[in-house]
Every structure is written in C-alpha cells, then in structure tokens.
Amino acid sequence: MTYAIGIMSGTSVDAVDAVLLEIPPDGNPVLRETATRDFPAELRHTVLGLMTPGENEIDQACRVHVELGKLYAEIALDLVGRAGSVTISVIGCHGQTVRHRPDGPHPFTLQLGSGAVIAGRTGIPTVTDFRSADIAAGGQGAPFAPFFHRAVFSSDMSCRAIVNLGGIANVTLLPRDRSEPVTGFDTGPANCLMDLWTRRHLAKPFDESGAWAAGGALDEHLLGQMLADPYFSRPPPKSTGREYFNEAWLDRALAGSGEPVSPANVQATLAMLTARSISGQLPPAVDALYLCGGGCANPHLRALLGEESGLPVDDTSALGWPPEWIEAAAFGWMALATLHQSPSTLPSVTGASRATMAGAIHYP
Ligand SMILES: Nc1ncnc2c1ncn2[C@@H]1O[C@H](COP(=O)(O)OP(=O)(O)O)[C@@H](O)[C@H]1O
Ligand SMILES: [Mg+2]
Structure with a gap:
C-alpha cells in the first residue's frame, strides 16, 4: 500500500x-x-x-x-x-x-x-x-481536479458532469467513451458572491442551506445584467477566481441594473446566477450531475441546478466519495x-x- x-x-x-x-x-x-x-x-x-x-x-x-x-x-x-x-x-x-x-x-x-x-x-x-x-x-x-475525477468517477454507462461548488464553480465532463478526452473548466461563481452578500447584509459567513435566497425573488433584469459578462460565453479552456468575481464585480452589476433590488432578492438572483451559468455551459451530451464542494450543503442551490439543467442531480457520495x-x-x-x-x-x-x-x- x-x-x-x-x-x-x-x-x-x-x-x-x-x-x-x-x-x-x-x-x-x-x-x-x-x-x-x-x-x-x-x-x-x-x-x-x-x-x-x-x-x-x-x-x-x-x-x-x-x-x-x-x-x-x-x-x-x-x-x-x-x-x-x-x-x-x-x-x-x-x-x-x-x-x-x-x-x-x-x-x-x-x-x-x-x-x-x-x-x-x-x-x-x-x-x-x-x-x-x-x-x-x-x-x-x-x-486540476478533472485528473482525479477521471480516475474515480468515470462510467461507461453515462456521461457524467462533476460540478464542484466551491467559491468558484468548476465542471468536469467525463465522456462515456474513455478514449475521448476529458474536458472541464471554471463556469464562474458558485458561492463566492452569495457569501460576500451574506456577510455584508446578515454578518454571517454564508447563507445556511440557501434559506435567505429561497425566501427572495429572482430579479430577471439583474440576472440578465450579470449573465451578460463575457466570461460566461467565452469558450473553454478558461479559469477564473476572486480577482475577477468579487465585491467590485457585484457592485458594478447592481449599479448597472438601475432600479434598486432588495438584499434578499439580490441573494435569490445570485443563487440563480450560479445555477444558470453552470447549466448554460453544459454540453448536451451530459446525462447527470454529481456535485461536490461546500455548495452541496445548500439544498436551494441543488434544487435550482436540477430545474435549470433538467438533469438528475446527486452528489459524489452516490459514487462513494463524500463531496x-x-x-x-x-x-x-x-x-x-x-x-x-x-x-x-x-x-x-x-x-x-x-x-x-x-x-x-x-x-x-
Ligand atoms: N450548510 C451550508 N449551507 C449553505 N452553503 C454552505 C453550507 N456549508 C458550506 N456552504 C458553502 O460552501 C462554501 C465552502 O465550500 P468549499 O468547497 O470549501 O469552497 P472552497 O473550495 O472555495 O474553499 C462556503 O463558503 C459556503 O458558501
Ligand atoms: Mg473550503
């Protein structure tokens, strides 16, 4: 051993x-x-x-x-x-x-x-x-996690997407045919914007279970403003971090949206930003999503990912690895x-x- x-x-x-x-x-x-x-x-x-x-x-x-x-x-x-x-x-x-x-x-x-x-x-x-x-x-x-994902999560039965919900979200696409290359990229924010918004307004490190976001209403105009960021439509390979998706990024998006949006509705919109930006960047071949990272503990985000992607969502514990x-x-x-x-x-x-x-x- x-x-x-x-x-x-x-x-x-x-x-x-x-x-x-x-x-x-x-x-x-x-x-x-x-x-x-x-x-x-x-x-x-x-x-x-x-x-x-x-x-x-x-x-x-x-x-x-x-x-x-x-x-x-x-x-x-x-x-x-x-x-x-x-x-x-x-x-x-x-x-x-x-x-x-x-x-x-x-x-x-x-x-x-x-x-x-x-x-x-x-x-x-x-x-x-x-x-x-x-x-x-x-x-x-x-x-870099795709190298490990390939070793432990590949399947001949389905095309799995492993979605890591850390501060930033990254996806790994594991093709059913192992002779095809594994791909993957950072999709954008997972928790980082929700976390900083929760710190600012609730003085807590994160939105426990996504409850605050779940109680707010999605603001489609603000979401559209955010999703217009060129990072989301840029083709892979790509990676990003907090030097890009940060407080200044969020404040610019809010300033650009015109009408003020209530803090709870901003949080609801940020949760949807994560779900929609991930779902929108998945190729059609994907059969199922397996989540890992801290965002797994957010049932609201998990539900949004299921709705937005139209795919079955589980976490990697279903594949034998605690997320x-x-x-x-x-x-x-x-x-x-x-x-x-x-x-x-x-x-x-x-x-x-x-x-x-x-x-x-x-x-x-
Ligand atoms: N119970 C929970 N409810 C909602 N979000 C949670 C919960 N537990 C963890 N998280 C989220 O997961 C994040 C940490 O995830 P993690 O995978 O450690 O990210 P990173 O790799 O960036 O450190 C927290 O900042 C928080 O946003
Ligand atoms: Mg962490």
Missing part, C-alpha cells in the same frame, strides 16, 4: 481540508482519514486582502506563506498521528491562491503555503505550486504522480501544449 496526504484551501477561505489516501498497487485511491481546520479570523482577513492589489504585498505575502505552511503542517501531523505506523510517501498541498492571472502576456498564478515549512515539520516530501508548469506550457493552470473531500484528495493523488515523475495535468482541460508533472517537490 502507498499513502498520500492531500491538503486544500479554496477560494472561499473558509477552512483547510485534508485527507489521507490509501492507494493499493495499480489501484484507485481510497479515503482513509480526513481532517479540517477553520481559518483563523486574522489570517483569513489578510489572505482576502492579498487577493486584490494593495500596499506592502511582499512582506504580507511572505508572512502568510510561512504562517499557512505551519497551519498546513499542523493538519498533516494530525493525519500522520491517526494513520498509525504506515509510511506516508508524499503530501500534496495546493496552497492558498491569492492571485490567478492565466491570460495575458505574462501569465502567472500564486499559491501561498510554504512547502519547505511543511516538509521540514512533517518529515514528508511535499509537493506545492501545482499550477505554474501548466501555465508555463500555455495552459490555464486550472481546473467535501474531493479537492483535497485530488491534490494528494496528483502529488503521488509527481513523486513518481508522472504527468498529471490534462491539456484537454487546461489548453496547455502538453501534460506536465505538476508542482515542485520539497524534501525534508
């Missing part, structure tokens, strides 16, 4: 999620242990601040790089403690994205969380900076590939000129 740890903290900056994977020889990974840590409030605040250009970024980013490295190491050591006497070959730590600009003349992406600190504190080789090689090869550097751990598992799985010097990115998804060995390895 081989063991790997995967660690993820996504654009929501809500928590760090980590998994211990057990991989049988020539087999698919199995989830052994899980761990999660909420973001300390001050660290969260600094991370969010770093997502848009501001003052003294280098000092702040370097401090966060080390602080996050310690937090990630702590959660990895928690898993090591629970793993018993097994040898863990590698840690794959995605890190915290603070800037993702995959387009333009000097494309780049930046994830914080020091691999040197993690490897040093855990004694386990640690892979970080997964996305840069793909970007250097002309790709979007995202999404909140998929992203962390993906990076543990990719790190193992990197340790074995095997490529783990899909040019059919990212648009890169070739598959790359994702990430840099830090040895203890």
